[in-house]
Amino acid sequence: MKIALPTRDGNIDDHFGHCNHYTIITLDDDQNIVSKERMDSPEGCGCKSDIAPILASKGVKVMLAGNMGQGAVNILQANKIQVVRGCSGPIDEVTAKWLAGEIKDELIVCNHHDCGHH
Template identity: 50%
Template sequence: MKIAIPTKTDDNGVHIVDSHFGHCEFFTVLTLDDETKEVLVEEHVAAPEGCGCKSNIAATMASEGVTTLLAGNMGQGAVNKLAESGIQTIRGLEGSVREGLQAWLDGKVQDQPDICDHDHGDDGHGCHHHEIPTLKPLS
């Protein structure tokens, strides 16, 4: 199983979950043992310039075998784009990458489609937390 997590580095050099998918520094891609869920490989994939939902990052990650993306938050457009590439998204992760992964593996993180709490500035995006998103199950 391969999982991707939008990541940034804090002031102490710790890799933490970035709360904004489209503007993360990089993606941490973790390959887990299917049975034990132990991390076998950790890779870092450069984030595309600009907005993640308008890039080819979903197709790139899918071609590398990523099946799940754990994120702090992301817009519905990015969720839809990832789903089109066969990648399930779970929003609501926080803390360090490894702590967030463990919380998800322990069943403590469920998708939170209504958690946008930051300003999108002038990048053309809006916070659509008043809309009820339609999540499509993966085939």
């Protein structure tokens, strides 16, 4: 399974659509991390880009994010990517907490209006 984390400076970016890049982590069947890769973020807001189908085509099943608008949530879910909002901090710590079952979706919808979707 693969999970994606919107990343800036090694931390979860507060707003997924404006992240510097995505860190894609591949897990084996025992949920051990087997690889990490960086995927540059497309230009523009995530909810208006084609990032969801790109991530889905790479096998991403979960997005561990800080905050995002409902439009982005809908697009990710339509591409069969589970969204977990409310994450913050270093990506390695967030991944470890999620794997330990300590992180659940906080149902946070962003209040940024610069994407025109929210």
